[in-house]
Amino acid sequence: MYTNPVITSPLIDTTMKTSPAKWNLDPAPESTDHIAIQKRYDLFIGGKFVAPAKKKYFKTINPATEEVLSEIAEADASDVDRAVKAARKAYNEVWSVMPAASRGKYIFRIARLLQERAREFAVIETMDGGKPIRESRDVDVPLAAAHFFYYAGWADKLAYAFPAKTAKPLGVVGQIIPWNFPLLMAAWKIAPALAAGNTVVLKPAETTSLTALKLAELIRDAGLPDGVVNIVTGAGETGKALVGHKDIDKIAFTGSTEVGKMIQRSLAGTGKKLTLELGGKAANIIFEDAAIDQAVEGIVNGIFFNQGHVCCAGSRLFVQESVASEVIRRLKHRMASLVTGDPLDKNTDVGAINSRQQLETIQKYLALGKKEGLEMFQVNGSTPTKGFWCKPTLFTDVAQSSIIAREEIFGPVLAIQSFRTIDEVIDKANNTPYGLSAGVWTDKGSKVFNLTSRLKAGVVWANTFNKFDPTSPFGGYKESGFGREGGMHGLGAYVNLS
Amino acid sequence: MAVKKATTQPKSQPERIDIPVNKTYKIFINGAFPRTESGRYTEIKDARGEFLANVCLSSRKDFRNAVVAARGAQQSWQYRNAYNKSQIAYRIAEMLHQKEGLFVAEMVQMGYTAQQAGKEFNQSVDLLVYYTGWCDKYIQVFSAVNPVASSHFNFSVPEPTGIVAALANNKSALLGMVQAVIPAICGGNTVVALASETYPLCAVSFAEVLATSDVPAGIINILTGKRAELQSHFASHMDVNALIAWDISTADQVNLVKVAAENVKRTHFYESEKTDETGPEYIMDLQEIKTTWHPIEVISGSSSGY
Numbered sequence: 001m002y003t004n005p006v007i008t009s010p011l012i013d014t015t016m017k018t019s020p021a022k023w024n025l026d027p028a029p030e031s032t033d034h035i036a037i038q039k040r041y042d043l044f045i046g047g048k049f050v051a052p053a054k055k056k057y058f059k060t061i062n063p064a065t066e067e068v069l070s071e072i073a074e075a076d077a078s079d080v081d082r083a084v085k086a087a088r089k090a091y092n093e094v095w096s097v098m099p100a101a102s103r104g105k106y107i108f109r110i111a112r113l114l115q116e117r118a119r120e121f122a123v124i125e126t127m128d129g130g131k132p133i134r135e136s137r138d139v140d141v142p143l144a145a146a147h148f149f150y151y152a153g154w155a156d157k158l159a160y161a162f163p164a165k166t167a168k169p170l171g172v173v174g175q176i177i178p179w180n181f182p183l184l185m186a187a188w189k190i191a192p193a194l195a196a197g198n199t200v201v202l203k204p205a206e207t208t209s210l211t212a213l214k215l216a217e218l219i220r221d222a223g224l225p226d227g228v229v230n231i232v233t234g235a236g237e238t239g240k241a242l243v244g245h246k247d248i249d250k251i252a253f254t255g256s257t258e259v260g261k262m263i264q265r266s267l268a269g270t271g272k273k274l275t276l277e278l279g280g281k282a283a284n285i286i287f288e289d290a291a292i293d294q295a296v297e298g299i300v301n302g303i304f305f306n307q308g309h310v311c312c313a314g315s316r317l318f319v320q321e322s323v324a325s326e327v328i329r330r331l332k333h334r335m336a337s338l339v340t341g342d343p344l345d346k347n348t349d350v351g352a353i354n355s356r357q358q359l360e361t362i363q364k365y366l367a368l369g370k371k372e373g374l375e376m377f378q379v380n381g382s383t384p385t386k387g388f389w390c391k392p393t394l395f396t397d398v399a400q401s402s403i404i405a406r407e408e409i410f411g412p413v414l415a416i417q418s419f420r421t422i423d424e425v426i427d428k429a430n431n432t433p434y435g436l437s438a439g440v441w442t443d444k445g446s447k448v449f450n451l452t453s454r455l456k457a458g459v460v461w462a463n464t465f466n467k468f469d470p471t472s473p474f475g476g477y478k479e480s481g482f483g484r485e486g487g488m489h490g491l492g493a494y495v496n497l498s
Numbered sequence: 499m500a501v502k503k504a505t506t507q508p509k510s511q512p513e514r515i516d517i518p519v520n521k522t523y524k525i526f527i528n529g530a531f532p533r534t535e536s537g538r539y540t541e542i543k544d545a546r547g548e549f550l551a552n553v554c555l556s557s558r559k560d561f562r563n564a565v566v567a568a569r570g571a572q573q574s575w576q577y578r579n580a581y582n583k584s585q586i587a588y589r590i591a592e593m594l595h596q597k598e599g600l601f602v603a604e605m606v607q608m609g610y611t612a613q614q615a616g617k618e619f620n621q622s623v624d625l626l627v628y629y630t631g632w633c634d635k636y637i638q639v640f641s642a643v644n645p646v647a648s649s650h651f652n653f654s655v656p657e658p659t660g661i662v663a664a665l666a667n668n669k670s671a672l673l674g675m676v677q678a679v680i681p682a683i684c685g686g687n688t689v690v691a692l693a694s695e696t697y698p699l700c701a702v703s704f705a706e707v708l709a710t711s712d713v714p715a716g717i718i719n720i721l722t723g724k725r726a727e728l729q730s731h732f733a734s735h736m737d738v739n740a741l742i743a744w745d746i747s748t749a750d751q752v753n754l755v756k757v758a759a760e761n762v763k764r765t766h767f768y769e770s771e772k773t774d775e776t777g778p779e780y781i782m783d784l785q786e787i788k789t790t791w792h793p794i795e796v797i798s799g800s801s802s803g804y
Contacts, residue, residue, distance in 0.1 A: 268755030269748040469646035
């Protein structure tokens with residue numbers, strides 16, 4: 001049996017009551033004076049920032065303060081058409097005929113420039129999206145740079161990735177990304193597409209366009225040929241225009257399962273290729289022989305990382321019955337020391353909810369959970385008066401049939417169930433239309449592999465959670481989508497094989 | 499001969515009259531040979547337009563029963579070791595090969611020339627032997643150990659998508675059926691396949707081969723019937739994970755994907771004229787890549803990795 005080490009720090013409430021251990025932390029805000037956000041951003045087409053045809057702009061706000069950060073161009077179908085034409089021209093005249101090694105060098109340059117400007121990108125990412133600076137600084141931006149760096153090297157080595165086949169680029173690729181990891185998702189999409197020799201039209205999410213536009217500046221600075229990467233901003237209609245454009249060869253989409261299905265339908269019979277990275281409802285499974293404190297850290301990282309705005313979030317917790325009360329007690333204790341608040345503060349663990357709309361969605365689910373009679377737990381403490389906030393939340397004794405356990409909430413809301421046997425928990429874990437990720441916590445190696453091979457999910461974390469790496473393929477089973485991003489397998493999404 | 503006809507009328511009273519005992523062509527669900535629950539049939543005529551046999555016009559309900567069988571069998575099939583799967587695939591080739599006379603005769607009766615029939619039969623056996631060899635190799639070829647920048651052991655392997663609904667090539671009696679089911683099962687999936695509408699008899703005889711090849715019940719299920727009637731059910735069933743189909747018009751592709759998207763089915767449309775029937779891509783089209791992470795212990799600041 002695992003025993004808890006003696007903790008002597010006066011800061012920690014060793015009685016482990018669920019009342020918050022009071023961490024009187026001084027504010028530690030990240031400075032914002034070294035960053036430049038323009039009042040208005042145009043579309044990035046053919047290597048230049050150009051005004052949208054209809055001259056329409058929408059505001060982007062800081063979800064932690066509700067202050068307007070900038071105005072973003074809204075691209076309509078004619079703007080999308082211009083971008084696709086620029087991408088096609090760049091594909092035909094430059095990018096597809098350039099030596100692969102040179103393509104690689106351009107992508108390496110993007111990676112290096114991004115590393116140089118990492119702090120600026122992290123701050124803007126946090127201001128525009130609400131995620132804690134600790135995460136944008138330590139996860140999003142470094143991983144985005146690493147992604148470009150990794151795929152850069154593949155450009156002249158594609159033959160090694162596809163045995164007995166010849167890999168050719170697809171052409172012009174349309175890419176649509178979500179608001180939860182704005183820069184990182186742009187990197188996941190752009191880097192492998194460029195390495196394989198495609199040109200790109202990328203649409204960021206409407207609430208988080210800024211880092212994609214800053215990336216456009218950086219791509220211009222890197223000297224990439226005009227039109228190789230084009231960024232069109234806007235909401236659903238812009239995305240629809242991109243998906244429906246006749247001269248697009250492939251769509252790569254990350255977002256909701258609902259929209260993913262619509263895209264799959266709309267591409268039927270067009271010959272356009274498609275990869276989808278959609279929703280999830282991951283099971284995180286804690287066995288009685290797990291290292292409980294590590295598992296609790298894993299639970300916290302699994303569901304409260306990025307406010308739970310993570311498609312692979314460990315939103316369904318399964319705890320073996322014999323340790324359930326212990327795990328929940330320690331989890332509540334741990335939650336009491338999570339700092340929810342100013343995302344720019346370096347001590348913040350849980351930042352702002354990305355938008356008012358998303359906050360309303362989360363609140364709707366909280367109300368539904370309570371209406372179902374579930375027990376809801378949130379730690380005490382206040383959140384800022386302005387901005388969009390949701391404190392870390394647990395529901396205990398959740399049933400498989402509960403809406404909290406079935407639907408993707410995309411917020412810091414954990415549904416806890418208990419189990420007795422391995423077969424029971426595997427059945428429950430797999431009993432979902434999703435299959436993006438899963439977590440297993442146990443000290444027994446053979447049990448780890450039994451679970452990891454039987455869980456129907458594209459990424460399985462054993463004794464860890466929410467780890468990402470450019471070399472590691474990511475993507476779902478079932479209604480969580482198809483195709484992989486990252487690693488050698490991620491190249492397959494951007495080539496034709498013959 | 500596959501279907502024998504009693505052509506010689508007895509003149510006197512011989513000891514025994516040779517009245518052929520012809521086979522009833524039934525469908526293949528969960529290792530058994532039921533008739534369609536709908537009770538419907540269609541006549542198959544020979545090359546001269548004369549009655550050859552009746553085959554089942556399978557219904558949506560037959561398809562749903564077959565999917566239940568396929569789902570029930572999938573897990574245990576997936577976890578059979580690769581060596582065992584490959585031996586079973588090879589056993590299918592053995593069982594098929596010894597029945598050359600039956601299959602060639604059926605094909606000729608349905609309108610093939612003897613030469614075409616012999617060629618397709620040999621190709622079918624060869625394709626089985628070819629995929630036998632892939633069972634325990636594709637995982638190595640398409641897996642990776644990923645050098646992540648943290649102290650984790652990280653690897654990616656292909657796993658079966660699950661239940662595959664297959665609309666076999668209409669233009670082929672045997673090879674199309676082998677092509678529709680073998681790459682799928684070599685990859686650990688289970689299959690429900692609709693036989694060629696034009697040449698359905700060999701698919702049923704192939705099911706009889708499967709039934710004597712140590713293929714567990716439910717792994718391959720074979721229906722005969724009308725594509726136009728069944729294809730939308732193949733595409734829409736919520737417990738089917740992938741749809742593969744040969745020679746589907748663009749208009750039909752649109753209709754099928756419209757319903758297939760309801761559970762984000764993997765859909766793959768192949769053209770029999772254009773595609774080579776060999777290659778691991780037919781296996782990989784029906785695989786998911788699973789990536790597993792596990793920490794590596796870090797002691798005194800030193801870590802190992804891969």
